[in-house]
Amino acid sequence: MKILVCISHVPDTTSKINFTENNTQFDPNGVQFIINPNDEFGLTRAMWFKEKQGATVDVVTVGEVAVEPTLRKALAIGADAAIRINMTPQDGFSVAQQLAKVVQDGNYDLVIAGRESIDYNGGMVPGMMAELIGANFVNNCISLTIQDNSVIAEREIDGGKETLTTKLPLIIGGQKGLVEESDLRIPNMRGIMMARQKPLNVIDPIDAITKSSTKSFEKPESKGAVTLVDKDNLDQLINLLHNEAKVI
Amino acid sequence: MSILIYAETQDGQYSKSAFELASYAHALASTLNTSVTALAINASDPKSIERYGVNKVLEVKNTVLSTFSAQLYANVISQAAKSDGSSIVIVSSSADSKFLAPLLAVKLEAAFASNVVALPTSIAPFLVKRTVFTNKAFGITELNSDVKLLALSKNAFGLIENPSIASVVAFDVTLPSITQSVTGIDKATDKVTIADAEIVVSAGRGLKGPENWNIIEELAEVLGAATACSKPVSDMGWRPHGEHVGQTGKPVASNLYIAIGISGAIQHLAGINSSKVKVVINTDPEAPFFKAADYGVVGDAFEVVPELIEKLKVFKSQNS
Numbered sequence A: 001m002k003i004l005v006c007i008s009h010v011p012d013t014t015s016k017i018n019f020t021e022n023n024t025q026f027d028p029n030g031v032q033f034i035i036n037p038n039d040e041f042g043l044t045r046a047m048w049f050k051e052k053q054g055a056t057v058d059v060v061t062v063g064e065v066a067v068e069p070t071l072r073k074a075l076a077i078g079a080d081a082a083i084r085i086n087m088t089p090q091d092g093f094s095v096a097q098q099l100a101k102v103v104q105d106g107n108y109d110l111v112i113a114g115r116e117s118i119d120y121n122g123g124m125v126p127g128m129m130a131e132l133i134g135a136n137f138v139n140n141c142i143s144l145t146i147q148d149n150s151v152i153a154e155r156e157i158d159g160g161k162e163t164l165t166t167k168l169p170l171i172i173g174g175q176k177g178l179v180e181e182s183d184l185r186i187p188n189m190r191g192i193m194m195a196r197q198k199p200l201n202v203i204d205p206i207d208a209i210t211k212s213s214t215k216s217f218e219k220p221e222s223k224g225a226v227t228l229v230d231k232d233n234l235d236q237l238i239n240l241l242h243n244e245a246k247v248i
Numbered sequence B: 001m002s003i004l005i006y007a008e009t010q011d012g013q014y015s016k017s018a019f020e021l022a023s024y025a026h027a028l029a030s031t032l033n034t035s036v037t038a039l040a041i042n043a044s045d046p047k048s049i050e051r052y053g054v055n056k057v058l059e060v061k062n063t064v065l066s067t068f069s070a071q072l073y074a075n076v077i078s079q080a081a082k083s084d085g086s087s088i089v090i091v092s093s094s095a096d097s098k099f100l101a102p103l104l105a106v107k108l109e110a111a112f113a114s115n116v117v118a119l120p121t122s123i124a125p126f127l128v129k130r131t132v133f134t135n136k137a138f139g140i141t142e143l144n145s146d147v148k149l150l151a152l153s154k155n156a157f158g159l160i161e162n163p164s165i166a167s168v169v170a171f172d173v174t175l176p177s178i179t180q181s182v183t184g185i186d187k188a189t190d191k192v193t194i195a196d197a198e199i200v201v202s203a204g205r206g207l208k209g210p211e212n213w214n215i216i217e218e219l220a221e222v223l224g225a226a227t228a229c230s231k232p233v234s235d236m237g238w239r240p241h242g243e244h245v246g247q248t249g250k251p252v253a254s255n256l257y258i259a260i261g262i263s264g265a266i267q268h269l270a271g272i273n274s275s276k277v278k279v280v281i282n283t284d285p286e287a288p289f290f291k292a293a294d295y296g297v298v299g300d301a302f303e304v305v306p307e308l309i310e311k312l313k314v315f316k317s318q319n320s
């Protein structure tokens, strides 16, 4: 089985988000970048398929040279090879077209992406890729088992979960549940050394259609001060929630 | 030219998000001088959505569609949009809609904006406001295509009644064969889900252990609320994954969010920013959550929550 894990390179979850140039550009200054958390769960599940079922695992990112440390980290975790499509991501649709080309050229059986990236939160790349290629697609995937061509997947639904049977080739939008938090791997010294020897192929983007672009950003309005209620006067809290906030 | 909404149903009944979509579409249609069409799949009372300003309902009745399938539903919505000549198609932010929307976008060759929180700020160019960086900011996104697909964030617009008369038109669909099927659904039907809830009661590591969640569940029950938790709580297996909210968990956009024994880490707050009113109960007055909350109680959850439950019961009995 050939697996491709799509990795989005995103600001660390502790980052404060700032903008420059009159709020038209995201400011990467002082921001640490990480593997998108949903993709890290997927990559870790891919390692399981590699170790238990002999799969090969490649990772891919659409991005400029600045994303390479993130790809090296994925190699250090255990991926076999990395691909970087050399361009600044424009919108979800154009990224999906770039990735779809890699999936088709590489004849991948399984493509693991995340349910959403925590930067632009599009939640669109994996599904669009699936539709472009004509592959099966399971979103919000929280469990995945594969025997030969047959797939049993679970997806999170509002208030529960659903079990699906389907076939390869398959693309998933993965998330926590694919593996547990405690299964995530921190690259060790040996992994980091080995990652330096592994291939990181830089390829040129294809011509793709872009349909959307973010023109500017806004920060949420800052909040007024909290109204404190004495713990011995909870009637006041109920009163405030009922009469002032009107939520109960 | 029309605006098409995919009006979701649950067991035949329109979900609240269907009415919110209708309210939003009606407001947008007024500025564009066009009409609103709702697509209803196996709805038991399709006409009832006219209360929110829908002009036409395309009614699909098909037993094959009784179980959700993203492939089939995206196909059906796309057929409806093409037949109705829709220039704007709107879906909700439910798990099902998030599943089908990217498929639909490609089928319609539509530019797609998810997590939309307001009416377009401009029509030409078409600009919509959406949340980015998991609620840490908003982005103004331009959509460039003839057909546009929007996914509206829950509770971003609210319900606005605009009674109108809707014609209900039967819509016949041809369904493609699919290679994916649902073999099981595991869903607690007696509990409010985080996605639907008006009120969410959430607890963190301050609760000390899973055996203490009875007070959280009881508080949720009194309020008709859903229960949620912080990430470490679900990582330790105290609560199911589906309850984990935050930047790496579920977003919460309820009217009221009550956080008990949760410190208020930036990753937690990112997921609940779009909840309207936030209440925090925490022993530590320095807990960062107090800076993000509207109302706060400094106190021990094991004392405050049981007392709050008692007082709410009295309040409920007097106000119902």
Ligand SMILES: Cc1cc2nc3c(=O)[nH]c(=O)nc-3n(C[C@H](O)[C@H](O)[C@H](O)COP(=O)(O)OP(=O)(O)OC[C@H]3O[C@@H](n4cnc5c(N)ncnc54)[C@H](O)[C@@H]3O)c2cc1C
Residues within 6 Å of the ligand: A013, A037, B203, B204, B205, B206, B207, B229, B230, B231, B232, B233, B244, B245, B246, B247, B248, B249, B260, B261, B262, B263, B264, B265, B266, B267, B268, B271, B281, B282, B283, B284, B287, B299, B300, B301, B302
């Ligand atoms: C990559 C990454 C992603 C993350 N994503 C998320 C996410 O999506 N969601 C999320 O929640 N977290 C997330 N986190 C974790 C986050 O940083 C915090 O560690 C976490 O939110 C803390 O959970 P907590 O508030 O329950 O626990 P703690 O920080 O331990 O806080 C417990 C609180 O309970 C209070 N307390 C103690 N006893 C009582 C009592 N008897 N009564 C009342 N209050 C009491 C304490 O004063 C304290 O404020 C993420 C972290 C990382 C690194």
Ligand SMILES: Nc1ncnc2c1ncn2[C@@H]1O[C@H](COP(=O)(O)O)[C@@H](O)[C@H]1O
Residues within 6 Å of the ligand: A006, A007, A008, A009, A036, A038, A039, A060, A061, A062, A063, A089, A092, A095, A112, A113, A114, A115, A116, A117, A118, A120, A121, A122, A123, A124, A125, A126
């Ligand atoms: N620039 C990118 N390069 C590679 N994969 C990406 C990129 N952007 C998004 N993805 C993948 O698509 C998923 C969903 O992203 P999005 O649709 O942007 O929310 C991510 O979790 C990644 O797996």
